[in-house]
Amino acid sequence: MRTRIRAGDSSAFAELYDTYARAVYNHAFRLAADWSTAEDVMAATFMEAWRLRDKVDPEGGSLRPWLLGIATNTARNQFRSNRRYRAAAEAAAAAELSVPDHADAVADRLDDRQRLATALTALAALRRPEREVIALCLGEGLDYEAAAEALGIPVGTVASRLSRARKKLRKVSGVEESLGKREVARPGRQTRGDHAHAIRPAQEGNR
Amino acid sequence: MNADTSRQNAAEWEEGAQLFDRTTRDLPPGRHQFHKERMMAQIHEAQQAQQAQERPAVPAKAVRRLRLPRPAITLPALAAALAGVVVAGVVTSGGGNGDGGVATGPALTTTVGVATTKGVPQLLDRIALAAAESDHPAVKPGQYIYIESRSADTFIKTVDDKSTLASHALHRRQVWESPDGTKGWLIDAAVNDSSEGETLSLPDEQGNTPEAYLNAPSYAYLAKLTTDPDALLAKIYKETKGAGNSPDQQAFTTIGDLLGESYPPAELYSALFKAAAKIPGVVVVDDAVDAVGRRGVAVARLDETSGQREEWIFDRKTHVFLGERSVQVNKNSGVDALIKPGTVTYTSAIMTRAIVDGIKQTPSQAG
Numbered sequence: 001m002r003t004r005i006r007a008g009d010s011s012a013f014a015e016l017y018d019t020y021a022r023a024v025y026n027h028a029f030r031l032a033a034d035w036s037t038a039e040d041v042m043a044a045t046f047m048e049a050w051r052l053r054d055k056v057d058p059e060g061g062s063l064r065p066w067l068l069g070i071a072t073n074t075a076r077n078q079f080r081s082n083r084r085y086r087a088a089a090e091a092a093a094a095a096e097l098s099v100p101d102h103a104d105a106v107a108d109r110l111d112d113r114q115r116l117a118t119a120l121t122a123l124a125a126l127r128r129p130e131r132e133v134i135a136l137c138l139g140e141g142l143d144y145e146a147a148a149e150a151l152g153i154p155v156g157t158v159a160s161r162l163s164r165a166r167k168k169l170r171k172v173s174g175v176e177e178s179l180g181k182r183e184v185a186r187p188g189r190q191t192r193g194d195h196a197h198a199i200r201p202a203q204e205g206n207r
Numbered sequence: 208m209n210a211d212t213s214r215q216n217a218a219e220w221e222e223g224a225q226l227f228d229r230t231t232r233d234l235p236p237g238r239h240q241f242h243k244e245r246m247m248a249q250i251h252e253a254q255q256a257q258q259a260q261e262r263p264a265v266p267a268k269a270v271r272r273l274r275l276p277r278p279a280i281t282l283p284a285l286a287a288a289l290a291g292v293v294v295a296g297v298v299t300s301g302g303g304n305g306d307g308g309v310a311t312g313p314a315l316t317t318t319v320g321v322a323t324t325k326g327v328p329q330l331l332d333r334i335a336l337a338a339a340e341s342d343h344p345a346v347k348p349g350q351y352i353y354i355e356s357r358s359a360d361t362f363i364k365t366v367d368d369k370s371t372l373a374s375h376a377l378h379r380r381q382v383w384e385s386p387d388g389t390k391g392w393l394i395d396a397a398v399n400d401s402s403e404g405e406t407l408s409l410p411d412e413q414g415n416t417p418e419a420y421l422n423a424p425s426y427a428y429l430a431k432l433t434t435d436p437d438a439l440l441a442k443i444y445k446e447t448k449g450a451g452n453s454p455d456q457q458a459f460t461t462i463g464d465l466l467g468e469s470y471p472p473a474e475l476y477s478a479l480f481k482a483a484a485k486i487p488g489v490v491v492v493d494d495a496v497d498a499v500g501r502r503g504v505a506v507a508r509l510d511e512t513s514g515q516r517e518e519w520i521f522d523r524k525t526h527v528f529l530g531e532r533s534v535q536v537n538k539n540s541g542v543d544a545l546i547k548p549g550t551v552t553y554t555s556a557i558m559t560r561a562i563v564d565g566i567k568q569t570p571s572q573a574g
Contacts, residue, residue, distance in 0.1 A: 010250045017243050026231045039234065040541035043242045047368050050250055078541075116229040139227045169226075 001063065005049075006056050017046055020064060023140060024071045030135040031075035033089035033120055041078065045071040068140055069150030072132050082128050089124035093117040122169050130165035133158055249365075315361050315374060315551035319536055320492040322507060322516070327491050328484050331506060335480035337526035343473045346562050351383045351390075352426055352470045353563045353570065356530070357498045358397075358555040363545050370542045372550075377498060380555075382407070382468060383566045388425025389416070392566045404567075421446045421461060424469060434474040436481035443482065452512035459486050459508040463517055463531055470560050495520045497530035498556035514539055515552060530556035 004012035021042060028041035048070050056066060079085040096117040123131050136147040137158070144162075148155040233239070346352060358380050364373040375397040384391040384407065391407030399405050410416045419428035421443065433439050443458045451457030462483050465471060471479065483489060488508050495505035497520045505518035514537030520529045532554035535546045546552060561570040 008250075008254070010247060010254070013250060014243065014247060017246060021239055021242065022231075022233060025234055030227065030230050034540060035232075035235075037541045039238060039242070040543075042234075043245065044368055044542075046242075046246050047249060050246070050253070051367060112229050119226050119230050122226060135227075139230060 002056055002058055002060060005053050005063065006058060008050075008053055013046070013050060016049070016063060016067070020067050021046070023064065024067055027068050027071050027135055027140050028075050030119075030123060030139045031072065031132065032078050033085065033092045033123070037078055041071060041075050044074050048074060064140075065142060065146040065150040068136060068142065069152065072136070072150060076128070076132075085128070085131075086124045089120045093120040093124070096120070126165050126168060130161050130168065133161040134165045134169075137162055253367075315359055315554065316547075316549045317496060317534060317551050318494075319516075319534060319549055320494040320505065320518075322490040322492050322509070324490050327489055327506070330491050330504065331480050331484040331489075334506070334521055334526045334528075335477045335484075338480060338528075339473055339477040341473055341476070341527070343470070343476070344562050346386045346426055348386070350562050350564055351385055351566060351568075353559065353561045353568070354382045354468050354470065354557065355559040355569070356380045356468065356555050356557050358395075358553070359498055359551075360397075360553040361546070361550055362552065363542060365542075370545060372545050381569075383563070383568075384425065386426040386430075388419050388423075388427065390566070394567075422464065424465065426470060429465070429469060429471045429475055432475055434478040436478050436485065439475075439478050440482040440485055452510050455487050456508060456510045456512075456517075459483065459489065460517060462486075463519055466519060466528055467531055467555060467557065492516075492518055495532070497532065498554040499530075499558070501529050501556065503529050509536060513543075514548075528557065530554065 001012060005016065024045050025038050025042040029035055029038035032038050032041055045067065049067060052070065096113045126134060132151060133147060136142045136150055142150065144155050144158045147158045357377055359375055359377040361372060361374040363370050378396045380395040382391065382393050389409045392404055393407050394404035417423065419425040433442065440458065443461050444454055447457045447461050448454065451460060462479050465479055483506065486508065490507050492505040492507045494502065495518050496502050503520045504523050505520045507516050507518040509516045514535060515533045516536045517531065517533050519531045521527065522529055533552045535548050535550040535552060538544065538548055539546055559570060563570060
């Protein structure tokens with residue numbers, strides 16, 4: 001795959017897109033706090049990947065960290081300051097909570113909204129470098145090495161940013177504790193492709 | 208996998224991942240494929256440009272021209288809307304020589320007129336009346352419907368990863384079509400590769416003979432349509448189901464397309480306005496200017512998804528249809544934010560509609 005991408009094989013890019021478009025889209029959402037911006041970032045990411053194809057290391061595993069790294073850079077350009085991200089994320093969180101549900105105002109939907117708002121609020125509380133690490137490691141399930149590769153920083157830096165970010169998240173809202181105890185109502189995160197299963201607890205499996 | 212990850216205990220990880228379990232979702236319907244096709248088209252363009260560059264026989268000047276990738280894909284703000292796709296198609300296929308001189312104008316802007324729901328039925332009533340009274344001569348076999356308009360548009364041009372605002376300056380567009388829709392000719396500098404124009408006759412270059420339908424109607428097709436406004440509207444909703452940004456917006460756009468570059472019989476023309484009056488969200492805009500500067504009053508509808516308002520412009524006194532345009536009313540996000548409120552993304556003024564005896568013949572030539 002890496003060889004084909006480096007060679008500019010268009011069918012390889014089609015495969016890359018089909019496999020990772022969703023992951024890039026979701027990652028971009030966590031960094032942009034807006035689904036429509038996330039779509040733009042996703043599209044731009046793949047074009048950037050095409051442009052940077054000869055920078056791909058011929059040796060290595062999945063191209064997912066590489067793509068998510070490009071997406072991170074692309075999303076970064078969306079917000080010149082963290083203040084703007086905060087404003088956007090908080091507005092998006094408020095919107096999630098205020099949009100009235102129609103006839104199907106079932107508890108499940110409401111719960112979804114609240115949880116999405118909680119995630120956005122949590123992300124808004126972080127500094128940008130912390131948020132990027134959190135989005136890569138918790139959002140997309142990359143391990144420390146993969147996140148380091150994506151961001152082009154040392155593994156140790158990933159670890160320290162992640163730990164700092166976690167402390168902050170707990171302090172800010174206690175969201176992690178409250179969510180951690182909650183029963184999962186329905187299949188949530190999709191695990192597919194080459195998500196780094198190695199870092200998952202065994203019981204999580206492929207739900 | 209490695210020592211580092213084990214520093215984080217499993218329970219902690221699980222708990223963190225759950226924080227984000229509602230931030231995963233699929234792309235909106237159709238968008239995965241849309242972006243894929245767009246990406247593949249851009250890659251294809253880039254590859255062609257590169258091949259052209261590598262070809263030694265090409266004169267230096269031509270190489271330089273090709274090195275700048277042509278507007279590989281142009282993405283109007285209402286990318287998902289059918290109308291938007293049509294505009295994109297026009298511009299993309301205009302990437303050849305004929306396009307060179309046209310896609311240079313500055314972005315078109317206008318003052319966004321005030322919209323009100325008050326008086327919508329009354330205005331459309333008067334328009335329908337005026338339309339019913341208008342004189343539409345019958346078309347004889349062997350004759351052609353000739354429509355001349357002036358149009359311009361503004362769009363986002365993406366070359367590599369750089370998006371800029373571009374536009375086709377105001378230019379003349381002439382269309383001839385036989386009543387059955389099988390013979391035709393188009394002259395439009397924004398579309399044609401040659402100044403001669405191009406044929407619209409069927410079968411098309413793929414050897415297909417598409418049948419006339421609501422979004423590509425022939426005169427004969429329109430003449431057979433029901434003139435009962437309710438039945439007409441029901442048909443429009445049914446046949447445009449799933450297209451566009453919303454059923455109501457798509458119905459409005461479909462009627463708008465029929466008003467613009469076609470010459471419906473008077474009864475149908477009138478019925479179209481009565482049908483439009485029944486679409487939710489239709490408003491009256493106090494002041495609108497068509498492509499050639501004629502001021503009038505507009506019947507309009509805001510596409511909530513794209514933030515653009517489609518306006519049909521009528522003469523304030525005679526209620527004659529002057530033309531239509533799309534105006535960005537709401538602010539966009541992302542790349543689309545380049546299109547600022549007040550930008551006219553598309554405008555077209557109808558100059559002449561007539562029946563002529565031959566292709567490339569204009570009414571004045573016919574005497």
